Amino acid sequence: MLAMNYRGPYRVRAAHKAEPEIEHPGDAIVRVTRSCICGSDLHLYHGLVPDTRVGTTFGHEFTGVVEAVGPAVQHLKPGQHVLVPFNIFCGNCYFCQKELYSNCHDTNPSATAVGGIYGYSHTTGGYDGGQAEYVRVPMADIGPTVIPPDLDVDDAVLLTDALPTGYQAAEMGDIEEGDTVVIFGAGPIGIFAAKSAWLLGAGRVIVVDHVEYRLDFVRRYAQCEVVDFKQVGDMAIHIKKMTDGLGADVCIDCVGCEAAGSFAHTLLGVKLKLQGGAAIVLHWCINAVRKGGRVSIVGVYGPTFNAVPIGNAVNKGLTLRMNQASVKRHLPRLIEHIQAGRIRPSDIITHRIDLCDVADAYHLFSSKLDNCIKTVLVPPSALAA
């Protein structure tokens, strides 16, 4: 089958590899119909995630048709078109029993801090991802959700990660009616976090980035205020000026370890890898939020350490909340929002690219060319259908 194949930092290609097989009685094999490139895939692409082995197939946002199921699968049937949450989770362990599906303890032997994730290095379990024609889907009765007939597949694929992560980012900010919410990052997650902040009753939503076309997009799509941080001297002062000197009620980090905005952080965190990525957005969040405010983090950072002003967080009495999204728990409500017309996720898709051209797709997204916001890869078999 054809699959994306990682060859080293900034190098990928489409290549043939063996089709996946049922390896556990609870597995399914899914024929992929859509697969997105996520902003966090770029951390893999740039060589920042430890234990990313040459030959790995990335892709943790995908939909597909069930081709085969293992003997223990009772509910999922071949032929069903499913969206597959990026978390691989058992539904049974101590953490899954608390609905912390992203923290599942039973699907990733190589680390304890993170559960299993499709195509996201051996640090998250060593599973191949969905940027391929076929993919092994473990725990098939638990993770995949059958796509409702009235849901477009392009909307469905954004329910596998991007929309739930953006929603959970806003949700972890514990937004109350009228709150001022500042979101760092105008990529897909930041865009959905902005949209979600309104659903939760925010009074003001401000998105910060430096990429002009993305700021233009989020201003229109999420009807929010925008700030270009390159036009601002000091982010904390700027946000305080916008909020009567108090600071925002909620600050949300939707950027993670490759944030621009600080030469020192980029040098230490990205170039020299002496910390788990550039932590400038964490600085901005802690220093721009009001005393007693909330900071929500969904940006991905490396597993080592970051230099952050934790003393300020203590002195300001902040609540810091963070996690990978537990996609499955969000799906029923988010599907309702889509069906009610409150949000149309597929509007952020700017590029649909043949899986054969995966190298161009990664470069396009990584370098923010052609006003790229969200790229969907379509395998040749799905293109033909």
Place this chain on the structure above:
Amino acid sequence: MIITDAQQNPPRNQAQRHSHIVGWGADLDHAHRPAYPMERTPPRLPHAVPPPEQQHSHADVLVSTERPRITPVYGTTLPPKGLSGWLRRQAFRHSENDIRHWMMLLLADRVNMGEGLIDDLSRGHVPNLYAEMGGRAELRHNPMGAARKAAIGIAALALIALALKRRR
């Protein structure tokens, strides 16, 4: 009757102020928020979930020292091999709490990149670095950038050639 300023221009509530935003406040009530509270028991899954059976395979899987045993379910792709595999095994002698674990894995990744090149060449495949790095997309959507990169590359090669010539 005196009409106060507040009565003449009553302050609009948040819902009125944001009436132009479709869905504003739909999840204002915490009962509508799917991850509130953060921890919920029992989980709202569509089916009863039995404990997963143990996966059996001959794949070489590196297991965190912070775990007592391998997990019931795991990936079996790309077992460790070669020098990078040796480095990964060394890394897995240390816990996730130990910085050496992560730095050795990053080193192994860089070594693995070289192994990948050697593997390609040994199978008679010369990797097309231009295509693998998205050269076509760069040329199509950022031709000036592509030209700049090409010029820098040519200049760097010329300097190296010049330096080698002088050394001889």
